[in-house]
Amino acid sequence: MACHLRERPHSTDFDAIVGDKVTLIAEDHIGNVMIAKAKYGDTDLVPDGTAVSRLDFTVAAGSVVMVLIFVFSAQEAGEGALREDCGGGSTQLLRDVSGDEPKVSFRINGKAAA
């Protein structure tokens, strides 16, 4: 299966097709890494009081900010990666994450299918 998020040329943002369902996963490298908060536009993707290692969202139209707050069992020394689950056992790296920068943000440009 193909990945839904595509890195925009000469940018750190991503493009995606509106309505596509995307699955993000937090991968552990040093210690455990989990996502405690995720805000896509105005939508909270992680229920209050919980932390998850994977989450789903549906791509909205326009340039929408995704904000993720990671928590690390190894605290500041923790390291991990944010990946997209592309299905069929394949993933793609979106961001390296580390305990010193627990907040990661990027834009997803939702476009209509061609």
Place this chain on the structure above:
Amino acid sequence: MTRVPILALVMPVVTAMCCFGQVENCTSYRKGIDRLMATDRSRDPTSYEAALRGLLDLGQHERCFVVYAAGVLSPDPAGKGVIEREFEGVARRIEASRTDKQAGPGAGGTASTSVVSQGPVAKGLSVATEYGALTRSVNGQAITIRGNLAGVPSALARNNILPYCLATERRNGYCVSKSVLNILRRVSFGVSFDASRDGQSITGTPATGTSGSGATAQPVTFTGKKREISLVSARIEFWNHRDVTSKAFLDKWKAQVGTWMNEATGALVKVQIYGPVSALPEYEEWQKRAQRRIEAAGRDRAAVEKALNESLRDLLDTVKRKIPDLGERVDQATAAYNRFFIDQNELVESLAKQPVLAFECTNNRPLGQEPASTFRLIFDLPLTVQTRLVANGAIEIYDSVPKEAAAAVKRFRDAQFAFELDHGLGSASILGPATVSLAGYYQRQNTAALLQVNPANPVSGITFTGLPPGAKTVFTKTGNIWLAQAKLSLAPQGSSVKIPLSVTYSNRTELIDKPTWRAQVGVSYDFDSLFSGLAKQ
């Protein structure tokens, strides 16, 4: 109450020297520059460009951008140095947010309802009030403040009174780091105030002969010395084996991190900096300019750092014009990051504790008795996620022995041994909503306990027999004292209150030479929440 002593106490232990406004000191920018320097543009232009774009992506370096912006935006009208300004800022925030902090006495105190001193101490400060006494014969109501040295600086940092700094980052001015907190957390203190000393009361032996002399029973009352501090203690953890990698630890961490970090992560996600900045048309233009500037710096690291500094300064100048409340957002973000790191560290510390060996020194000043000091070793051994065993061994010596009692009393007052088995009823951990405990205590009374009495002011129902007229000191019996206790500690979820309810049976007390049943109730409160009122001015 003056704040100067607090500052004098806190500042020297939480300070770290060095350099706001220099991006290379912030971890993610340093890593980004490392990544850039590790790629050769001529051989692998794709990787170089990706590293450069990553370095200039605010979404990947928001905390460092906030640190940088806080340093640059900080006003310096008097031309003072950064350290001086930071100190003044901290002092001003503390002065402007007055609060007075207040946590039961250790084992064997005048009004202690516990027979075993616990290993871990409150993360910050706690206040407890308990009524009763287990091994002493004089009841009292004690209000105990407990805490460790890390409590104040971590609370100040959580509320953005003091900045938090990552261990790998040096900063100008005053900041609290994880390593400093971990050291301070090993040292704790406790002070108990006896709230009942103005209205002395006593329970005593009924009017049965103790000497067999057949003398007339004489009513006697204790006279309190109105010393309101009944106990002071200091404790240091010698050995605290931390386990932060085992499956058991990680399982506990995963189970609790969402709840524990909910407020801190909520505050962090709420502060919007990347969103509004990246929405500015000038942001993309800035990225292109900054790329050219850094590319021009070539392979010279110092030049790259300088170019990044200048580029960030440009970005700030632009953003300040376009987002008038940027300074406020930076302040909010600094506070949110401080709280995030402090809370994350406290969660790990609360879960990572394995066997703890501590030494505690207590000065006990019971009502109507001679002050004595206790030297106690405490061993706290978690057995399972929900069960732990705590053992204490202690000796107690009189601070001094009155001249009139010197012939009959030795300074080595008693030796104590106690154990407690705690089992959490919550499903996740011992920190769950309720804990049941079984405890045992043994005391070898090596020499008599001294009770000061006032024959001129007897209390009805309190009688001693065989006491000579005018006697001011009563010598209790030596021998063995043991007791057993069952306790239920209730901790309502979402509350900082803990309510211990216990029933204790003892073969005797120091004064009363007969078996005794007692029931106790107490309340403790975690006063860390007081610091939530401390807001950055």
